[in-house]
Amino acid sequence: MPMSASFKDRLFPRIPAIQQQFQTPFHIYDEAGIRETGATLIKAFSGIPGFREFFAVKALPNREILKLMKEMGFGFDCSSIPELIQARELGAKPEDIMFTSNNTSQEEFExxxxxxxxxxxxxxxxxxxxxxxxxxxxxxRYNPGPRRTGNVIIGNPEEAKYGVSHEQVVEAYRRAQARGAKRFGLHTMVASNELDYTYIVETARMVLEVAEEVEAALGIQFEFVNIGGGFGIPYRPEQKALDLPTMSKEITAIFDGFRARHGHAPAMYMESGRFMTGPHGALVATAINSKDTYRKYIGLDACMSSLMRPALYGSYHHIDVLGKEGVEASEVYDVVGSLCENNDKFAIQRELPPIEDGDLVVIHDSGAHGHAMGFQYNGRLRPKELMLRADGRVELIRRAETVEDYFATYNFEPSVLKP
Incomplete structure (x- = not known):
């Protein structure tokens, strides 16, 4: 199942009380699940000296989530000034932060x-x-172009706007040396939500081969290679989870082979976001309307400003109706929000139990690229975020946006350029 049995068992009995205190809609995250995944990741790659996860802040940029990452010894992968600010406010040191941006401005560099x-x-x-x-x-950041078949989600590398081409990579490090660089890392990101572990194994092999090529050409030694993120999670109940034990074993062997050939090996970094938090979050909303026209529709008190992945990517998110988990899925619904956009749908023609106004609907796997991708189109505002703590407490970790927030950008000093 997309949501772990443990998370579900701890969360579902509490949802009515949580709804009574906090009101829907809300995202809720599982501290225990996040910590368990972090510990599993560390153990899996413990055979590679210097292994480190740099959490992709863009996946879930909540201060309390980032605190968990820091407590687990992880760094932060940032791509904007606000993300850098958050990392530094939590005490991240310079080598705890990877700044991976594109079309970077002078303000951002400074x-x-x-x-x-x-x-x-x-x-x-x-x-x-x-x-x-x-x-x-x-x-x-290295882009292999046609040397690598594209991951289904992220697309073919040669069509991506990211990265230095294979033909440029040696020259890039030569120019960096000329500007005074003395320590070096190499990064790539060629997958997104990949469940085939062999694709990630080959990514590790590829980045080490590029490191060998650059080292041979310039006589430099890489301190680390970063294989990026892209570790997938099973959004659909029938999907199998990523085979992390086999993957880590094979990647470790590749690093061991590099060390045997060269007498040294770089550390391995990665920047998993979705894998760390995706399954450990859920969006809880209330059914507030039903409509029966050419299709049957269930309207929620949340819309795609709370979770836009289904509208943007056609992504599947599993749905439970609280208290009806064992009821036959006898109805076929489009589960929708209130935006003036026809793609404002959490599910299309989904088989579900009969849903009535007031039912609580749980949308799984909102823990990454959920709240973070929210927006204010149509004047719809982003919901609150909660944390189910390991000790059972439920804590508000970000309030919902307000109408005052929406109008706050009208508060400015007048500025006019005269003719």
Missing amino acids: FAAKDGGCILNLDDISLIDKVPVFPELICF
């Missing part, structure tokens, strides 16, 4: 260099001359 800087991960060879103060430690 901010990234503050407070001792960060691990700067450049997306393009043209950016080398645009970095105001070039750091001693530099990383480049």
Whole structure:
């Protein structure tokens, strides 16, 4: 199942009381599940010296979630100034932060260099001359282009806007050396929500082969390679989970082989977001309307400003109707929100138990790229976020947006450019 049995068993009996205190809609996250996944990841790659996870902040940029990541010893993969601010406010040191941006502005470069800087991960060879103060430690994002078949979700690498091409990669490090770089990392990101572990194994093999090529050409030694994120989660009940034990065993063997050939091996970093938090979150909403026209519709008090993945990607999110988990799925519904957009749907032609106004609907796997991708179109506001703590407490960790928030950007000093 998409949501773990443990999370479901601890959450579902509490939902009526949670609804009474906090009101729907809300996202709720499972501290125990997140910590368990983090511990599993650390154990899986313990055979690679220097292994480290840099949590992809964009997946779930909530301060309390980021605190959990820091407590587990993880770094942060950031791609904007607000994400850098959050990481630094939590006490992240320069080498706890990977700044992986694209089409980076001078303002962003300057901010990234503050407070001792960060691990700067450049997306393009043209950016080398645009970095105001070039750091001693530099990383480049590698795009293999036609050398690699694209992951179904992220697309073919040669069509992606990200990264330095294979033909540019040696020259990129040569130019970085000319600007004073003395320490080096290498990064790639060629998969998203990948459940075939062999694809990620081959990604690790690929990035080490590129490291070998650059080291041979320039005589440098990489401190780390970052295989990116892309570890998938089973959104559908019938899908099998990623085979992490086999994957980690095979990747560890590849690093061991590199070490045997060269007498050294880089550390391995990764930047999993979805894998860390995706299954450990749910969006809970109330059914407030039903409509029977050409289709049967169930309207919720949440809309795609709370979870836009189904509208954006056609993504499947499993749905439970609280108290009706054992009831026959005898109805076929489109489960929808209230936006003036016809793609404002959480599910299309989904077989579900009969739903009545007032029923509580649980939408699984909202723990990554859920609340974070919210927006304010149509004046619809983003919901609150809650945490189910390991000790059973339920805590508000971000309030819902308000109408005052929506109008706050009208509070400014007048500014006019005269003719």
